[in-house]
Amino acid sequence: MNKPAATALFHPRNRHQGRYDFAALTAAHPPLADKVRPNGYGELSVDFADPHAVLLLNQALLKLFYNLNWQLPEGYLTPPVPGRADYIHALADLLASDNGGVLPRDLDVMDIGCGANCIYPLIGHAEYGWRFTGTDISADAVNAASQIVASNPGLQRAIRLRRQKQESAIFAGVVHKNERYHAVLCNPLFHGSAADAAAGSQRKVRNLGLSKQAPLNFGGQHNELWCDGSERAFTGRMIDESVALGDRIVWFTSLVSRKEHLPELRDRLKAQDAYQVRIVGMAQGQKQSRFIAWTFYRPPRARSCWHANRCSGKKKAAAEIRSGFIFLRCLRRRAAGTHADGRSAD
Incomplete structure (x- = not known):
């Protein structure tokens, strides 16, 4: 069997270049060893359709590269650490563009929808020392993220977590009076309904060549998978709400999985009189991703x-x-x- 073609690299500062070093990973996190097997190309790998194997792999990555203890409750999505790190590094480049090209360290960042995994605050603080406020609408997710923070000495001063109690709000109630942030990041829910999420799971079943009864690493709680109107509607609401905070947050950013949503989002930002809008592309293996960024501040002052x-x-x-x-x-x-x-x- 021929090996797959070489894929696009991650961000140059991303620690997760190339193939996984399973010897180092299993040394850092021994429970992973039971899940490592030769794949169809004769190379060591894990079964990515096995949710426990995927969890152990990402635990090992966080332990080996960031010295982080990390656990998720059963039934929650396991985020792929390398791809999540790319967003952090690309955001750092955006912020450096306002800092004479120097990567800024002393920053305050808000993560909208940090989830139970708290992955962006963990990586952002480990890589750049940024302070984070993570928000989520789920009390269970906030509790799980709080346990991760508590299990890592020193993080409680760097990462704080807040529950968004207003289902229709994104910023109201979680951005407190007189608080200011250098940036907001967000990985909005991709699907627009439970039916869309179920259909997406079935496509992944077919792509992996699995039976319908096979366990899936792309399970997840409903609040991790879909919201009314999908990422387009959520990011649109985020844009509308950002206007009121335009003098307290420098850069607003949000991942956009479907590039066909970009024209509508650009038009919405133009209507809200955003001063500058940027589309920042990211190559993550065979997947092309991007985030949209906007600011109401005029440079350079x-x-x-x-x-x-x-x-x-x-x-x-x-x-x-x-x-x-x-x-x-x-x-x-x-x-x-x-x-x-x-x-x-x-």
């Missing part, structure tokens, strides 16, 4: 102010950023024929 030691003080940074944002709003109102207080310019 406002965004660069977040870096450079917070303009030598948080109060000064906040004043500079708010000043720049208010100035931008005044220009928009002037163009529309109104003063800042709403009076007609005539």
Whole structure:
């Protein structure tokens, strides 16, 4: 049997390049050894249709590369660590573009929908020392993520978790008064209904050549799989809500699995008067992925102010950023024929 063709590489700073080193992985996490077998090409691998094998593999990756203890309750999705790391590294590049090309370390980031796995805060803090606020609508997911944080010494100061109690809200209730963030990241739910999620699972069954009774590593809780309207609707709501926080969060970002959603999202951002929109591509093996990023700040004064030691003080940074944002709003109102207080310019 011929080996598969070489696949596209991950981000250059991604630690998970090339094939898995199962000798090192099993040494770091011995329970994985029972799941490692030669595949059809004679190379060591695991059965990716076995949810327990996939869980053990990702536990080993987190232990070997980040020295993290990590466990998930039964029935939750196991996120592929290499792909999740790519989003973190690409986000770091975006933020570095406001910092003279230097990767910023002293940042506050919010993860919308961190899930039970808490994977983005874990990798983001391990790689760059960022502080995270993770949010989720599920109390069980927040509790599971809290247990992961508690099981790793030192993380409780770096990662805090909040439950989103308002089903129709994304930011309200979890972004507290006077809080400011350098970035928001989000991996929105892909499917638009339970039926869509079930159909997606069956496609994966066929792609893996499995029987319908085979265990699937792509199970998951319903709140991990679908929401009304899919990622397009969720990201659209995120865009609409972001306007009110445009002077407190520098970059909003969200993964977009289906590139055909991008034109609609761009139009929505234009309607909301976002200053800059970027599409950041990521090559993850044979899969092409991307995230959309937008900001309401005008460069260079406002965004660069977040870096450079917070303009030598948080109060000064906040004043500079708010000043720049208010100035931008005044220009928009002037163009529309109104003063800042709403009076007609005539």
